[in-house]
Amino acid sequence: MVLTRQRSKQSILAVLLLLVLVSNYLAYRLPAIPLPADPRGVVIGSMLDLAIVAPLLILAMTRKKGFTLKRFFTFMVIGLVAARFVIPGEYFEPFKFIPYVAIGFEGFLLLAEIGLLFLLAKHLPTIMKEVRSTNSGPALVKNKVSTHPFVSIITAESLMFYYAFASWKRKPSAGETMFTLHQKTSMIAFYVMLIHAIVIETIGIHWWLHGKSMILSIVLLILNIYSVIYVIADIQTVRLNPLAMKENRMHISLGLGKRMEIPYDAIEQIEWGDGAERYPLKAVGLIEFIAKDMEESKPNCILHFKEPLKATLFMGVEREFRSAAIRLDEPERFRHALEKKLG
DSSP, rough: HHHHHHHHHHHHHHHHHHHHHHHHHEEETTTTTOOOOOTTHHHHHHIIIIIIIIIHHHHHHGGGGOOOHHEEEEEEHHHHHHHHHHHHHHHGGGHHHHHHHHHHHHHHHHEEEEHHHHHHHHHHHHHHHHHHHOOOOOOOHHHHHHHHHHHHHHHHHHHHHHHHHHHOOOOOOOSSEOSSSSSSSSSSHHHHHHHHHHHHHHHHHHHHHHOOOHHHHHHHHHHHHHHHHHHHHHHHHHOOOOOHHSSSSSEEETTEEEEEEGGGGGEEEEEEEEHHHOOOOOOOOHHOOOOOSSSSOOEEEEEEEEEEEEEEGGGOEEEEEEEEEEEEEEHHHHHHHHHHOOO
């Protein structure tokens, strides 16, 4: 029912977008719709439709990706450039400078993002040193560089390549405050099987596609190579970064796709044992730190927070969660340590 309503809303928005585009195109070309002696008001209205109304409709249709000013400005520039082709040249002449101003503004934003990359490169040695000792490199990026999504994506990709190629000399962290999540599961075996499957599929399908579409076969080859690198990096991330209990918070991650800091004073309630196992894992606002296994695994504990806490997901995307489900290799030792921290 909910899915049907969402599709219905998207269909309505798509129809409205089409009406905006078609009506503005036909307004200048149908003899039955005469333009006023001074058409500047109509031209301004068309530019507002294409630069504001149409982008808002597109963003509403793709609301799952989230509304950001960067996306809005990008669609606004596209709309102003499109206005140059929708509105006939003789009417658009007084406003012909506007698309160039919009493109220049978009170029300025691009230069700002490139500047952030240079700033990231400047702090890269410090960040990599932090990554080698802990898993808090991305947090250091936010403090020293920026929280910009573009920087977050670059950081996430750099972290992936670091763990895939440059982390093999590191040893897994160990100690009384370290708790592994994967050793009593078949997660690594599962990932190794997945790598084998991707490699075999790459060889077979690439050979078959090469004679039919070289471009498609190359694209598939690149995607499969990226997938193998990601899986290798994910294995290394899980191995080298167990749950760590610090002085006033715990750091928990499960591969490259889930990472979170949980202050002890943010925990409102903890469910252990049977209560945790019966808790619905698909509940809204719940994040799972449960290693993949051949069989379905249940959490050892559920942490409920006083207020939603942020977690970093795939590609550096951040989301808020109200609870965390955790499965550990040594649940009793973890429970004793956590209750000691909580007093």
